[in-house]
Amino acid sequence: MAAARRRKRRRWGRIAQHISVLVIVAIWLAPTVGILVSSFRDKDQLAVSGWWTALTTSEQNLIGRAAPPSDQVEEAGKYVVSGNVLDGSGYVTAFGTRILNPTQYAAGETAELPGGAGTLSIDSDGSYRLVSNDPFEGSSGRRIYYTAALPPAFTLENYEKVLTSEGIGQSFINSLTVTIPSTVIPILIAAYAAYALAWMKFPGRALLLAVIVGLLVVPLQMSLIPLLRLYNGVGAFFGVPAKTYLGIWLAHTGFGLPLAIYLLRNYIAGLPNEIMESARVDGATDFEIFIRIVLPLSVPALASFAIFQFLWVWNDLLVAIVFLGNNEQQLVLTGRLRELLGSRGGDWEILTASAFVSIVIPLAVFFALQRYLVRGLLAGSVKGG
Amino acid sequence: MAELRLRDIHKSFGSVEVIKGVDLEINAGEFVVFVGPSGCGKSTLLRLIAGLEDITSGDVEFDGEVVNEIPPALRGIAMVFQSYALYPHMTVYGNMAFGMKLAKAPKAEIEKAVRGAAEILQLTEYLDRLPKQLSGGQRQRVAIGRAIVRNPRVFLFDEPLSNLDAALRVSMRIEINKLHERLSNVTMIYVTHDQVEAMTLADRIVVLHAGLVEQVGTPIELYDRPQNLFVARFIGSPAMNTVPCSIDAANGEAKVTPQKHATTKVDARIPASAVGMNGTFGVRPEHLSVTTGNDAIFRGSIDVAERLGELTLLYVDCGYDEPIIAKLEGNVPVKRHEHVGLTAQTDLIHVFDDKGIAFAHGNA
Numbered sequence: 001m002a003a004a005r006r007r008k009r010r011r012w013g014r015i016a017q018h019i020s021v022l023v024i025v026a027i028w029l030a031p032t033v034g035i036l037v038s039s040f041r042d043k044d045q046l047a048v049s050g051w052w053t054a055l056t057t058s059e060q061n062l063i064g065r066a067a068p069p070s071d072q073v074e075e076a077g078k079y080v081v082s083g084n085v086l087d088g089s090g091y092v093t094a095f096g097t098r099i100l101n102p103t104q105y106a107a108g109e110t111a112e113l114p115g116g117a118g119t120l121s122i123d124s125d126g127s128y129r130l131v132s133n134d135p136f137e138g139s140s141g142r143r144i145y146y147t148a149a150l151p152p153a154f155t156l157e158n159y160e161k162v163l164t165s166e167g168i169g170q171s172f173i174n175s176l177t178v179t180i181p182s183t184v185i186p187i188l189i190a191a192y193a194a195y196a197l198a199w200m201k202f203p204g205r206a207l208l209l210a211v212i213v214g215l216l217v218v219p220l221q222m223s224l225i226p227l228l229r230l231y232n233g234v235g236a237f238f239g240v241p242a243k244t245y246l247g248i249w250l251a252h253t254g255f256g257l258p259l260a261i262y263l264l265r266n267y268i269a270g271l272p273n274e275i276m277e278s279a280r281v282d283g284a285t286d287f288e289i290f291i292r293i294v295l296p297l298s299v300p301a302l303a304s305f306a307i308f309q310f311l312w313v314w315n316d317l318l319v320a321i322v323f324l325g326n327n328e329q330q331l332v333l334t335g336r337l338r339e340l341l342g343s344r345g346g347d348w349e350i351l352t353a354s355a356f357v358s359i360v361i362p363l364a365v366f367f368a369l370q371r372y373l374v375r376g377l378l379a380g381s382v383k384g385g
Numbered sequence: 386m387a388e389l390r391l392r393d394i395h396k397s398f399g400s401v402e403v404i405k406g407v408d409l410e411i412n413a414g415e416f417v418v419f420v421g422p423s424g425c426g427k428s429t430l431l432r433l434i435a436g437l438e439d440i441t442s443g444d445v446e447f448d449g450e451v452v453n454e455i456p457p458a459l460r461g462i463a464m465v466f467q468s469y470a471l472y473p474h475m476t477v478y479g480n481m482a483f484g485m486k487l488a489k490a491p492k493a494e495i496e497k498a499v500r501g502a503a504e505i506l507q508l509t510e511y512l513d514r515l516p517k518q519l520s521g522g523q524r525q526r527v528a529i530g531r532a533i534v535r536n537p538r539v540f541l542f543d544e545p546l547s548n549l550d551a552a553l554r555v556s557m558r559i560e561i562n563k564l565h566e567r568l569s570n571v572t573m574i575y576v577t578h579d580q581v582e583a584m585t586l587a588d589r590i591v592v593l594h595a596g597l598v599e600q601v602g603t604p605i606e607l608y609d610r611p612q613n614l615f616v617a618r619f620i621g622s623p624a625m626n627t628v629p630c631s632i633d634a635a636n637g638e639a640k641v642t643p644q645k646h647a648t649t650k651v652d653a654r655i656p657a658s659a660v661g662m663n664g665t666f667g668v669r670p671e672h673l674s675v676t677t678g679n680d681a682i683f684r685g686s687i688d689v690a691e692r693l694g695e696l697t698l699l700y701v702d703c704g705y706d707e708p709i710i711a712k713l714e715g716n717v718p719v720k721r722h723e724h725v726g727l728t729a730q731t732d733l734i735h736v737f738d739d740k741g742i743a744f745a746h747g748n749a
Binding site: 272274275277278279280281282283284292296297 | 456462466474
């Protein structure tokens with residue numbers, strides 16, 4: 001009896017747990033989903049309604065232009081201009097002849113044109129007829145005000161526009177140019193350092209490790225400007241210009257090394273001692289042990305650091321501003337987005353598409369290397385393998 | 386094939402001296418087992434021979450050549466570790482070929498050596514597997530195979546069977562025995578804390594205790610003629626019964642009196658100077674038998690009788706802190722609290738002096 005009650009309570013408890021997790025996930029994902037949906041919506045629809053209405057028809061007040069008078073035909077003594085205000089989808093719900101009252105008439109009705117120039121009728125499928133006793137004059141067609149209910153329109157246009165004309169494509173490549181070396185170089189340096197700090201005995205090893213780990217605490221902002229001055233000074237001495245990619249690679253390497261060395265050293269120190277002794281008996285030098293045994297076995301730790309560093313550098317704005325310039329060849333994605341916010345702040349379709357273009361890469365990196373992340377972080381905490 | 390000599394080996398880790406002066410001579414092709422309780426230094430001694438630790442003082446000689454400064458890879462040794470130490474990211478073939486690949490041996494040679502070793506150990510069908518796809522016994526065989534490929538002159542085993550379950554241990558023990566017969570010209574040094582492995586595998590056993598050698602000898606020598614109390618109690622399970630005694634007479638008619646019991650004759654060469662001193666009286670459980678006559682050495686009441694079918698263990702309270710254990714064949718019909726007398730043949734009794742050194746056997 002009590003067991004059955006306990007089981008029931010456990011089941012309800014589990015259901016409540018699942019529901020709360022789902023709620024949290026939904027709240028967490030909502031903004032990202034919103035951006036994703038908005039980036040695919042038609043520009044005009046986006047301006048009118050929020051992304052949560054993306055799948056419903058939207059009502060918009062639009063201005064169309066009738067065909068020019070040169071297209072008029074004579075039918076039974078009257079002059080007619082006809083055509084369709086819609087481009088194939090949706091239907092008209094109301095229309096008007098004057099801007100002050102764009103929904104004066106319902107679809108299907110016939111409206112009197114101001115000044116007695118004739119009549120205008122629009123059907124719900126959007127086809128209109130301007131009928132007049134006298135021939136129409138003028139070179140341009142008359143303006144028609146109508147309210148249309150348009151079905152949800154999704155388009156890839158925004159992405160096209162963003163990638164080609166807003167310069168996001170170039171910034172994307174700039175970001176990659178900054179990020180990939182900034183991830184690879186620290187790994188190379190840190191792997192050697194970690195192996196030495198973990199398995200080679202030399203005086204001052206403990207102190208050196210403590211100093212390196214202590215550097216984790218140094219705030220980026222504090223060291224940024226002194227570092228820039230140092231770099232520019234050294235660069236001037238060697239004739240290397242300021243504001244080049246080399247500078248930002250070195251800067252990111254420097255900022256990433258303490259974490260890299262710390263993570264990798266802990267992982268490598270957790271590798272079984274006997275494997276390395278066995279390799280030593282087999283005749284391997286320290287370098288051969290490092291390349292053939294330690295590195296292949298450290299892949300989880302390397303991958304997890306790579307994720308951290310990649311994400312950090314990809315999303316970084318401050319170091320990029322300080323070490324790189326604003327020109328087309330050097331502006332990274334984050335900088336470009338910031339500029340877009342200023343210049344195209346109202347064009348949400350551009351902003352959302354750009355944001356998503358910049359999210360795609362880190363997402364891909366994360367999903368590709370994700371299974372290493374947890375393994376790498378937990379490595380060394382439990383004895384195994 | 387290599388003859389080993391260890392001369393006055395000392396090893397300290399910082400201020401802690403772990404090996405306190407070991408002298409040893411190992412003949413070529415011999416199977417020597419280092420045995421002893423945990424912490425006695427047997428693994429350290431093995432690692433000194435291997436070259437994985439530096440020697441604080443003393444010399445290790447292979448075939449007369451001092452190898453103290455020579456790195457492990459060049460000493461001509463191969464080592465099998467307790468935890469196998471296989472390279473997890475390489476196949477069995479890769480594991481066994483690693484050493485030769487590092488030495489840049491030609492591919493055909495590597496192939497021949499690896500396949501040869503695989504055949505000896507029946508690993509041929511596992512050559513493409515990764516270590517994690519193998520069972521414990523198979524992994525241990527790969528570790529042994531890796532050592533064979535090195536074609537060493539000295540084979541070192543560091544407690545290789547400790548990580549295996551009991552049944553597997555027995556079968557692997559037999560395999561190692563067969564390996565020794567097959568590679569009869571390779572000197573093998575085997576470290577274990579299990580005396581059964583020591584007794585069954587060794588040509589000679591080295592008993593180590595607290596960094597010193599207690600005794601070196603064949604298994605039967607150690608069993609029949611332990612030179613000191615430690616070896617006497619270490620070899621044999623259940624351990625030898627040892628009780629304090631006083632020495633009454635010397636030479637031909639040596640007699641000792643175990644505490645609280647009657648004087649008894651012993652076959653020990655006790656010098657006259659030892660008469661009146663305290664000593665230790667030792668007799669193995671399997672050498673005790675129940676008697677009703679006057680020749681009982683011990684008399685007491687049975688505390689516990691453990692019946693194992695093939696033998697019966699009697700724990701007899703004879704007035705000492707520990708019960709006297711007797712190992713009797715078959716199922717002995719005794720009851721708890723029953724009084725028994727225990728006796729043993731005179732030549733199976735061991736007498737030790739007050740420092741724990743055994744008196745020689747035999748009559749003067």
